[in-house]
Amino acid sequence: MSxxxxxxxxxxxxxxxxxxxxxLLIANTIAPILFEEQTVAKRKVIIGIKDKTVFFYSYxxxxxxxxxxxxxxxxxxxxxxARAEKKFLFLSIIKKPLAPKITLKIFDLEIPILGWGFIGxxxxxxxxxxxxxxxxxxxxxxHLLGLRIAGLIFLFTSSLLFxxxxxxxxxxxxxxxxxxxxxxxxxxSFYYLIMTSVxxxxxxxLQKKKFHIFHFxxxxxxxxxxxxxxxxxxxxxxxIISKLAEKGERSREESIxxxxxxxxxxxxxxxxxxxxxxxxxxxxxxKIQDEQKYEQYILALPNLxxxxxxxxxxxxxxxxxxxxxxxSKVRDFLMTGNFxxxxxxxxxxxxxxxxxxxxxxxxxxxxxxxxLINFKQNMPLFIFLGVYLILSMLAVLFFxxxxxxxxx
Amino acid sequence: MSFLILYHxxxxxxxSKIKTTAKQGEIKGGEVKIxxxxxxxxxxxxxxxxxxxxxxxxxxxxxxxxxSEHKKVMVKLEEIEKRIKxxxxxxxxxxxxxxxxxxxxxxxxxxxxxxxxxSEKIASKGMMKLAQISDLYDxxxxxxxxxxxxxxxxxxxxxxxxxxxxxxxxxxxxN
Numbered sequence: 001m002s003x004x005x006x007x008x009x010x011x012x013x014x015x016x017x018x019x020x021x022x023x024l025l026i027a028n029t030i031a032p033i034l035f036e037e038q039t040v041a042k043r044k045v046i047i048g049i050k051d052k053t054v055f056f057y058s059y060x061x062x063x064x065x066x067x068x069x070x071x072x073x074x075x076x077x078x079x080x081x082a083r084a085e086k087k088f089l090f091l092s093i094i095k096k097p098l099a100p101k102i103t104l105k106i107f108d109l110e111i112p113i114l115g116w117g118f119i120g121x122x123x124x125x126x127x128x129x130x131x132x133x134x135x136x137x138x139x140x141x142x143h144l145l146g147l148r149i150a151g152l153i154f155l156f157t158s159s160l161l162f163x164x165x166x167x168x169x170x171x172x173x174x175x176x177x178x179x180x181x182x183x184x185x186x187x188x189s190f191y192y193l194i195m196t197s198v199x200x201x202x203x204x205x206l207q208k209k210k211f212h213i214f215h216f217x218x219x220x221x222x223x224x225x226x227x228x229x230x231x232x233x234x235x236x237x238x239x240i241i242s243k244l245a246e247k248g249e250r251s252r253e254e255s256i257x258x259x260x261x262x263x264x265x266x267x268x269x270x271x272x273x274x275x276x277x278x279x280x281x282x283x284x285x286x287k288i289q290d291e292q293k294y295e296q297y298i299l300a301l302p303n304l305x306x307x308x309x310x311x312x313x314x315x316x317x318x319x320x321x322x323x324x325x326x327x328s329k330v331r332d333f334l335m336t337g338n339f340x341x342x343x344x345x346x347x348x349x350x351x352x353x354x355x356x357x358x359x360x361x362x363x364x365x366x367x368x369x370x371x372l373i374n375f376k377q378n379m380p381l382f383i384f385l386g387v388y389l390i391l392s393m394l395a396v397l398f399f400x401x402x403x404x405x406x407x408x
Numbered sequence: 409m410s411f412l413i414l415y416h417x418x419x420x421x422x423x424s425k426i427k428t429t430a431k432q433g434e435i436k437g438g439e440v441k442i443x444x445x446x447x448x449x450x451x452x453x454x455x456x457x458x459x460x461x462x463x464x465x466x467x468x469x470x471x472x473x474x475x476s477e478h479k480k481v482m483v484k485l486e487e488i489e490k491r492i493k494x495x496x497x498x499x500x501x502x503x504x505x506x507x508x509x510x511x512x513x514x515x516x517x518x519x520x521x522x523x524x525x526x527s528e529k530i531a532s533k534g535m536m537k538l539a540q541i542s543d544l545y546d547x548x549x550x551x552x553x554x555x556x557x558x559x560x561x562x563x564x565x566x567x568x569x570x571x572x573x574x575x576x577x578x579x580x581x582x583n
Contacts, residue, residue: 015451022458029465031475031509045520049537054544056519077544134514143514144475166418173451174418200415 008170015173020156027148047082047097055082057098061110102282113279126150158193165204194224199231203381206239211262215269222276230395231388232273236266238384245383422447472551472573478511481549481574485516488568488578492546502544507551507574518549525554535560548577 044067048055056067058081067079084095085105094103100112130150137146163171198221205214218235221228239262243255461468471477489501505512506521513520525534531554539560542548548565550557552573558565565577 011448012451015448015455018455019451019458022455022462025462026458026465029462029475030469031473031478032511045522046524046538049524049541054541077541079544138514143511162415165415166422168418168422170422170447170451171418173455174447 012169012173016169019173020152023152023155024145027152028142028145032144032147044079044081045098052076052078054079056080057082057096059100061094061103061105113282154193158197161197161200165200195221195227195231198224198228202231202235203384206235207380209258209261211265212269215265215272219269219272219276222273223279226276226280227395228276229273230391234384234388234391236262237391238380238387241387242380242383418447470552470573471571472507472509472553474573475511477571477573478509480571481569481576482512482515484569484576485512485547485549488547488576489516492578498546501546504538504542504545504548506538506554506557507549508553509551512549519545522554525557531556546579550575550577 044056044058044062046054047057054077056079058067061083062081067081082097086093086095090107092105094105094110095101096103102113104111104113130147133149134143134146137143137149159172163169198217202214202217202221205211205217214235218228218232221231240259243259246255465474485503492498492501500517503512503516503518504521505516505518506525508522512518521538524538525531535554535557538557542561542564547568548557548561552575555575558567558575558577561577564580566580567575568578569576
């Protein structure tokens with residue numbers, strides 16, 4: 001190993017260690033924000049007040065007597081946990097107004113089936129890990145750091161994945177400087193890290209023509225979030241377009257053969273793509289006996305004709321705003337990793353302009369030129385980003401607001 | 409997509425070289441990898457940027473988002489809880505937390521009121537509703553974003569502690 005390499009390695013490691021210690025300190029400085037602790041708490045969240053009844057949501061299944069104040073019913077008010085349950089022997093399905101909306105309970109073990117941006121037993125295990133770490137560190141009065149340790153581990157693991165592909169130790173601190181915001185939102189960090197890691201791996205799987213791996217990972221992505229379908233479709237279309245557009249080096253027959261192989265693999269994995277759709281539809285499919293008791297306030301879900309009507313009306317009403325949406329996408333790109341914008345969207349105002357300036361300068365003078373300079377070489381990626389941009393804009397038209405019927 | 413964009417940016421930077429040609433009197437020309445130097449610079453900016461956040465977090469964040477501020481409130485709450493238990497002989501002190509940070513529940517059995525008034529559109533209606541059930545609670549913790557809530561309950565509650573980020577309200581005695 002040359003002297004220069006050793007010195008580079010030495011400084012890269014120092015940078016990496018400094019960044020780790022900085023993130024540990026930051027993680028123990030900023031208090032939990034909004035939903036950060038939602039899933040690791042035995043918390044009772046007020047979601048509705050109607051006449052003399054206070055409705056609560058709880059992530060964990062708290063017995064109703066536990067939510068009453070010392071004397072039970074006070075001043076004629078009654079506290080109730082909004083949940084509906086259907087029992088099958090030792091199994092029961094629980095429906096709740098907020099994530100996880102559907103939970104499977106086996107004896108005392110609860111497994112979330114469907115949430116907002118997360119789903120299934122995988123995230124549940126992670127949330128358990130968060131809870132254990134928080135309580136362990138809590139013994140030393142470091143609850144907060146404990147809560148974020150798992151997030152930090154995920155963050156550093158994903159940066160290792162990045163470094164593996166770039167084949168450079170310097171890539172570690174380089175990469176870590178950017179997604180640091182993810183430390184503060186563990187649900188989001190988990191969801192975003194899965195989505196970004198899988199997108200990253202899928203790109204290379206397609207480049208190496210490992211179609212089965214691509215579809216398997218894509219199915220996982222769809223299971224994590226419905227946005228996975230948009231990303232997968234963008235990859236499929238981008239692959240076909242780039243193959244058809246290929247000129248020169250390879251014969252057209254060869255390209256067509258690859259497209260056929262790819263489509264065959266897509267058909268083979270189609271049941272895996274249908275499974276998440278089925279799970280996402282569960283709240284509409286499962287009727288639960290106690291549901292009537294709460295549906296007037298919280299659990300009621302629209303029927304299919306109402307959903308379609310809302311989609312169509314929502315679609316039409318959003319069309320005039322498409323140019324603004326496109327501009328906002330460009331702004332989002334330029335402001336990637338911006339502390340201030342990130343926090344502001346969660347209702348936190350950060351003072352000072354340094355953070356905005358820093359992120360904007362980094363993006364405009366560094367990311368963008370470095371990325372655009374290799375336009376020809378990055379052509380498949382540009383096709384993918386273009387297709388994804390169009391599809392994601394179309395997908396936005398279909399977003400419907402969460403029915404907010406707590407205040408009747 | 410950020411991974412992919414970063415990957416391509418990084419690769420391009422790493423490849424960037426300045427070719428130098430041999431000048432008169434020099435033995436040979438060579439290459440300087442400006443990419444690696446640039447990467448070092450950006451990494452150092454990141455380190456310094458984060459350092460600024462660590463040294464003076466209060467400069468960048470609202471007081472109610474500093475964990476140190478939460479800790480102060482938790483210590484005060486413990487004292488208030490003990491006092492109410494001793495004075496009123498209660499086995500359990502009921503609390504309502506209307507805050508954006510949610511760490512309080514770790515130490516206290518606290519009903520969370522924030523999602524009920526989370527957006528500006530519903531805040532005043534939500535505050536009125538929460539004020540209706542305020543009789544159920546002995547202590548209410550409010551963060552700076554919801555300080556207006558005190559106006560709705562000032563007949564029943566008094567301000568026990570007020571910091572930059574939080575306000576602790578306790579029920580007025582009936583005498």
